[in-house]
Amino acid sequence: MAERIDTLLILGAGGDLTSRLLLPGVASYLGSERGERLTVIGVDRGEVTPAQWRERVTTAFATENSRLAASVAKSSIYLQADATNPADLARVLAQAPGRIAVYFALPPAVTLLAVKALDSLELPKGILFALEKPFGTDLATAKSLNRRLQKMLPEEQLFRVDHFLGKSTVLNLLGLRFANRIFEPLFSAPNIERVEITFDEELALEGRAGYYDKAGALVDMIQSHLLLVLALVAMEPPASVDSEDLRGGMAQVLRATRPWRKNGTSSRRARYGAGTIDGRRLPAYVDEKGVDPGHGTETLAELTLAIDNWRWAGVPFVLRSGKALGEARQEIVIVFRDVPHLPTGLRGIAGPSALRISLKPATLDLDLVINGEGDPFTLDRTVLHTDLGAGELSAYGEVLSSLIDADPTLSVRGDVAEECWRIVSPVLAAWRKDAVPLETYAAGSDGPNSWGRR
Numbered sequence: 001m002a003e004r005i006d007t008l009l010i011l012g013a014g015g016d017l018t019s020r021l022l023l024p025g026v027a028s029y030l031g032s033e034r035g036e037r038l039t040v041i042g043v044d045r046g047e048v049t050p051a052q053w054r055e056r057v058t059t060a061f062a063t064e065n066s067r068l069a070a071s072v073a074k075s076s077i078y079l080q081a082d083a084t085n086p087a088d089l090a091r092v093l094a095q096a097p098g099r100i101a102v103y104f105a106l107p108p109a110v111t112l113l114a115v116k117a118l119d120s121l122e123l124p125k126g127i128l129f130a131l132e133k134p135f136g137t138d139l140a141t142a143k144s145l146n147r148r149l150q151k152m153l154p155e156e157q158l159f160r161v162d163h164f165l166g167k168s169t170v171l172n173l174l175g176l177r178f179a180n181r182i183f184e185p186l187f188s189a190p191n192i193e194r195v196e197i198t199f200d201e202e203l204a205l206e207g208r209a210g211y212y213d214k215a216g217a218l219v220d221m222i223q224s225h226l227l228l229v230l231a232l233v234a235m236e237p238p239a240s241v242d243s244e245d246l247r248g249g250m251a252q253v254l255r256a257t258r259p260w261r262k263n264g265t266s267s268r269r270a271r272y273g274a275g276t277i278d279g280r281r282l283p284a285y286v287d288e289k290g291v292d293p294g295h296g297t298e299t300l301a302e303l304t305l306a307i308d309n310w311r312w313a314g315v316p317f318v319l320r321s322g323k324a325l326g327e328a329r330q331e332i333v334i335v336f337r338d339v340p341h342l343p344t345g346l347r348g349i350a351g352p353s354a355l356r357i358s359l360k361p362a363t364l365d366l367d368l369v370i371n372g373e374g375d376p377f378t379l380d381r382t383v384l385h386t387d388l389g390a391g392e393l394s395a396y397g398e399v400l401s402s403l404i405d406a407d408p409t410l411s412v413r414g415d416v417a418e419e420c421w422r423i424v425s426p427v428l429a430a431w432r433k434d435a436v437p438l439e440t441y442a443a444g445s446d447g448p449n450s451w452g453r454r
């Protein structure tokens with residue numbers, strides 16, 4: 001096993017990502033059974049006193065009441081530096097003890113400049129880079145970023161962070177599929193009619209116009225997170241869950257994945273208008289602060305994909321994600337085909353059954369058709385339900401734990417990041433040409449009326 005890292009160096013330590021997600025993720029790791037001592041160094045351009053920095057880390061660690069987290073917060077330091085300046089970065093790296101992971105908690109354009117600045121330095125041996133999503137802004141930029149990074153470091157030292165790979169419910173797919181005889185043999189075109197992967201949120205823009213108005217729902221959620229979930233649902237059984245086998249399997253199935261209609265029109269997009277969620281009035285997306293209506297940004301996207309291999313040929317995979325919806329439906333639904341023949345004489349509901357894996361709340365439901373309570377020849381439905389239970393670590397904590405162990409299993413491999421962009425490229429092109437209309441839905445609703453209910 002690779003030697004774990006000793007120092008987490010956070011570039012962009014003053015930013016929202018660091019305090020809202022990254023530091024609480026570190027706390028989740030430190031508070032768990034797996035937690036081990038770590039030096040945390042924050043780097044940013046602003047002037048911050050040592051006491052102010054410790055206070056910031058302690059506040060972000062407050063979710064975790066652990067002695068280790070408290071002591072790591074106490075020994076954490078802040079260095080004022082410009083992450084795009086090679087001399088500043090050299091100074092910062094010289095102060096970091098042991099094996100270092102550099103976490104780019106920066107906007108993509110600044111990350112690029114920081115990577116360029118690091119490229120001009122002699123990097124400490126074994127250094128890891130952790131890069132947040134979005135990885136590039138399209139296929140071409142993702143490729144060129146990969147080329148630069150891969151010239152600097154071997155792939156095992158590059159961590160493209162996607163916190164969905166740390167969600168315990170997403171990782172549960174591995175146990176469910178590959179440690180049970182009852183599901184895996186059924187996961188194929190003769191038995192499955194369609195697969196739906198949905199991540200609807202009640203949350204709206206939450207002040208993130210600067211980023212979101214250029215990304216939109218397709219890039220923010222489907223291009224990254226949901227395609228990785230699809231890969232875990234559809235991949236071939238791997239020999240092991242080490243980084244080579246798992247990521248190789250994910251890459252293989254993504255290479256076979258494409259929009260159902262190759263020109264990208266097997267997709268729908270919409271944007272929320274004014275509405276009410278949980279009694280809260282929400283302005284229309286275009287009236288949110290910082291939004292440029294001219295960008296035509298969608299806040300709800302749906303995309304139907306095909307997987308061109310023996311296992312999945314002809315089975316639509318419908319990926320959907322949106323904001324400001326009435327119900328936070330976040331689930332993977334595997335819809336089984338009807339039985340080939342229902343014995344004559346059995347009456348009542350048959351119809352397709354589904355296996356539902358809900359990401360939030362973490363539950364699993366399997367529909368069964370059984371004989372009814374009254375007339376035994378009249379069929380009825382029942383559901384086998386179980387809670388999946390929360391993971392020990394938060395999703396960010398899980399991904400960070402794998403980074404700290406220098407184990408790339410839960411990071412997005414370079415070719416996988418490129419495949420994800422390749423898959424959505426025809427859709428983005430079709431949308432740019434207005435080949436797919438931008439529809440409207442009221443905030444707090446299920447989506448545009450014309451989409452119907454799922």
Ligand code: BG6
Nearest residue numbers: 133163164201203220221225395
């Ligand atoms: C982020 C997206 O990556 O994932 C957000 O940028 C989204 O728009 C979030 O809300 C959803 O993940 P979670 O785990 O916070 O529900």
